[in-house]
Amino acid sequence: MPEDTLFSKIARGEIPSTEVYSDENFYAFRDINPGAPTHVLVVPRRPIPMITDATEADALLLGRLLLVANKIAEKEGLTKDGFRYVINCGAWGGQTVFHLHVHILGGRPMAWPPG
Numbered sequence: 001m002p003e004d005t006l007f008s009k010i011a012r013g014e015i016p017s018t019e020v021y022s023d024e025n026f027y028a029f030r031d032i033n034p035g036a037p038t039h040v041l042v043v044p045r046r047p048i049p050m051i052t053d054a055t056e057a058d059a060l061l062l063g064r065l066l067l068v069a070n071k072i073a074e075k076e077g078l079t080k081d082g083f084r085y086v087i088n089c090g091a092w093g094g095q096t097v098f099h100l101h102v103h104i105l106g107g108r109p110m111a112w113p114p115g
């Protein structure tokens with residue numbers, strides 16, 4: 001069933017994670033393999049496989065996803081020096097978990113362009 005993604009199980013507490021934020025629509029937790037001193041993943045509880053699968057009906061959810069990410073970035077102390085949001089999409093984009101998520105990466109200067 002579509003709800004049975006790795007990240008749905010994490011959001012439901014069926015797989016352990018380090019919670020950073022939780023509300024009725026979103027769950028955020030620390031990446032198990034951090035790419036920066038701060039690396040948080042924000043996921044909508046209702047899974048959308050890829051950002052390109054989002055439709056007009058998801059517009060509010062997508063906006064709120066970024067506002068929740070902003071709240072977390074602020075709470076994690078990232079906003080003064082700056083940080084990065086990443087949404088990987090598909091194989092060449094480096095997506096490995098097909099449940100839409102925003103990476104919040106910070107705590108060090110970020111290289112550009114990314115690898």
Ligand code: AMP
Pocket residue numbers: 006015017029030031032033034041087088094095096097098
């Ligand atoms: P992506 O490659 O954009 O799909 O990102 C998936 C991310 O999920 C990677 O950065 C992984 O390190 C992370 N990840 C995979 N399994 C877990 C887990 N059980 N707990 C926390 N993060 C995970």
